[in-house]
Amino acid sequence: MTKETIVLGIETSCDETAASVVRNGTEILSNVVASQIESHKRFGGVVPEIASRHHVEQMTYVVEEALNQAELSIEEIDAIAVTEGPGLVGALLIGVNAAKAIAFAHSIPLVGVHHIAGHIYANRLLKEMDFPLMSLVVSGGHTELVLMKEHGSFEVIGETRDDAAGEAYDKVARTLGLPYPGGPHIDRLAQEGTPSIKLPRAWLEEGSYDFSFSGLKSSVINTLHNAEQRGEVIDAKDLAASFQESVIDVLVTKTKRAVEEYHAKQLLLAGGVAANKGLRERLQETFGEDKNLELIVPPLSLCTDNAAMIAAAGTILFEQGKRSGYALNANPGLVLQ
């Protein structure tokens, strides 16, 4: 019998305090997430200081719950994986220091994990990876196309030059007077409207896999503003649908080109915006019938921030021999490589 690898994952990069236990990098034994969203709603967005305060309050409860649900004691854990960045520095610090304390107390190996590597590895909890693969990462803080040629190796072939897609969603939602977080509201409205309003698509230079959403965001704001001045009323549903179509057009077109150029065998969707219904449908339409490409779209619980994905990514790094010392620090600007 081959030895199992049991990894405890900890994630506190933004406003979710999360812990999870994963077996062999593929099987979730527990996945606990304490969301702070109700607390941040009153501020219209995540307030870093408030997020850090909640993490300290929740951290030990969440880890205890993850171990309880997995029916394991800490002695049965082979490694601890923790998000070291990127994210809110004050928030990351709580997870990093809690992870170091547990690792030290029981002499358990510690592995720092890149948050986006985690999002990508959420997919391995559903399906074994087949290389080379392409991952489309879309979240509140990230919009990236990541090429993986083997486990633990990440090559960012395109990324946003300004706003992340999720950020643009939140800002457009705010302009439309929708409550925070706005992404799901836009997605819902878009399902009911028709994309009848002309909005730009930022393709950037020929051949570029980079993204840009700030122009689109400004265009939505201007459209609303100009209509207001003319005394006209714009249907929020149609505007949401038009905005969403512009975002999805760019994302899917660039992804399709990347998948073809790099002969990807799999396309993995990752990040919180992967919860977007419109994006899921379009990916299914575009790639669902492709015989040479396997499309993997995780369930919502694995798209949004969670610690199972950190444990999954951490398992590979641990098996590859990566170790972090007790001087491991939060690194808000950590680069994926």
Add this chain to the structure above:
Amino acid sequence: MNVLVIDTSNYPLSIAVMNDKMVIAETMINSKKNHSLQAMPAIESTLASVDLSPKDLDRIVVAQGPGSYTGVRIGVTIAKTLAWTLKIPLVGVSSLAALTGPGRYFDGLMCPVFDARRGQAYTALYRFDEGQLVEVIKDTNVLMEDWIAGLSDRDEKILFTGQDVEGFWQQIKERLGNRAFRTPITGNLPRASEIGLIGMELEPGEVHDVVPNYIRLAEAEVKWLESQKREKDNE
């Protein structure tokens, strides 16, 4: 009883290991180096220097604030996670108490000071009564000008401690004259063992529920409360 004491509330980092009423190891690092980087390695090396492993610990005492929000959180997170996972009691003590040691033989009041920016301070007032630390005014966040004005009504001598006294010294001297005393640089640094001494006597509560004592609300909360109040007033 082996006690680990952790204080990361401000720039200085102070770690102590105490065995009943003996301080068996103490580490003090006074640099601007990030606590997140150096606290765990300092805890590891302090314990290792006296041949103790985490499993030998019977209690953890932590400086619970006030101080730098981030600093306090690092100490509290490490302390409560260690206590929880080692299944040992945890006690939180005021970070200001770490500066009271030099007042033990002083005939008067003790006033530890942390700069809280914009003319404000985190401070408290203590006295030693037959060797026992007694709280006269509990931890507070005040405009230093108001605090000193309040102190000038008392006619006792007052000993100010802490590295941040320097920034307020002119102000203090002007108002309190020769009733104001300050510690030399060696007395200005927090001693985790002072906190340990207090924490060994306290009854521990539920580990999960030990959280930092920030003393003040986050700025976003203050603004939010103000906006709520304005809305109410406009109704």
